[in-house]
Amino acid sequence: MSILSGLGSFGLGDLMSAELFEDDEEKEEEKDELQNKQMQEEIQLHSEHEFIFLKSYSCPVCNQEFKNPTVRYNRARKERIDPDLRVRYSNVDPLKYGVIGCPNCGYAALANQFDQLSLPQIRLIRENISVNFSGLSVKEVLDYRDAYSRYELALANAIVKRAADSEKANLCLKLSWLLQSRIDNFDQELYFGEGGFEETEKKLKSLRTNALDGFRRAKKKENPPICGMDNSALNYLMSVLAFDAELYTEAEDYLAVALQGGISNKKMKKMALDLEKKLRLKRKGMA
Numbered sequence: 001m002s003i004l005s006g007l008g009s010f011g012l013g014d015l016m017s018a019e020l021f022e023d024d025e026e027k028e029e030e031k032d033e034l035q036n037k038q039m040q041e042e043i044q045l046h047s048e049h050e051f052i053f054l055k056s057y058s059c060p061v062c063n064q065e066f067k068n069p070t071v072r073y074n075r076a077r078k079e080r081i082d083p084d085l086r087v088r089y090s091n092v093d094p095l096k097y098g099v100i101g102c103p104n105c106g107y108a109a110l111a112n113q114f115d116q117l118s119l120p121q122i123r124l125i126r127e128n129i130s131v132n133f134s135g136l137s138v139k140e141v142l143d144y145r146d147a148y149s150r151y152e153l154a155l156a157n158a159i160v161k162r163a164a165d166s167e168k169a170n171l172c173l174k175l176s177w178l179l180q181s182r183i184d185n186f187d188q189e190l191y192f193g194e195g196g197f198e199e200t201e202k203k204l205k206s207l208r209t210n211a212l213d214g215f216r217r218a219k220k221k222e223n224p225p226i227c228g229m230d231n232s233a234l235n236y237l238m239s240v241l242a243f244d245a246e247l248y249t250e251a252e253d254y255l256a257v258a259l260q261g262g263i264s265n266k267k268m269k270k271m272a273l274d275l276e277k278k279l280r281l282k283r284k285g286m287a
C-alpha cells in the first residue's frame, strides 16, 4: 500500500499514488525531450518560409480582399502516405495550409470548397459567424496550433452553412491529423492545459469516430468521388477508421467492398492487404 493512501480522506485521492521522491534524472530527461521537440518545430517552421507565400483572395461572404498563406506545391516533395491516407511531405506539411480563412468576417473553408457558396449559405454565415467573429491573425507560416484553430473555424462554418456530410467528415479527419501532430510536437497547451493529455486522447478518438460517422452518412446520400476518393478508396479509409474504433465487423465489411472494387493505387492496395491481415489476427485473438 502506498504511504500516501490515507490522503483519500482529505479529498486528495489523486495524490495517493504520487511518488514521494522524484527522480532528478528522469525529470531532466523529460525537460530535455520537451525542449528538443519544441526546437525541432521551430527549425521546421523557419525552413517552411521558402515553401509558403501569401496569396490574395476575394471573400464571397464580406466581399473584402485578404491574404492567405499558401503552399508552393511545385517545391514540396511527397515522402510517404499513412495508412489513413494522410500524405506526408518532407520540409513542409501542406495539411496546415488547407483552409482559406477570411480575417475580416470569419468565413473559412477547405481550399477546393472556398468559392462554392449559395446565397442562403452566405446569409447563414453572416448571421451566425460574422456577427460574433473576433478576428484571425494573418501569418505566413503556421504552427500546428494555428492550423488546428483554422480548421475548427472551417468546421464551425460547415455546420452553420449546413454543408454536405462528407465535408464535415473530411474536416474531422483532418483535425484528428493536426491534433496528432500537436501531440507528437509536445504542444504545451495540450499537456499542461485543462484536462491535460487524457482529454486530448479522448478528443482525438471522438474526432475520428465523428469522421467515420460523417462518411457513413455521406455514403448514403452522395455519389463518389467523395472528398476526392472513389468508392474503393472511401471504403478502405472507412475500414481503417472502423478498425481504430474497434468496430471490427464493420471494418471487415468496408474492406471487402474496397478489395472487391479493385484498388488501383499500389500503395493503398498494400495497406489494404496489411489491414486485412491485422483484422484476421484480431479475429483469432492474437493481436
Ligand SMILES: [Zn+2]
Binding pocket: 059, 060, 061, 062, 063, 064, 102, 103, 104, 105, 106, 107
Ligand atoms: Zn470575409
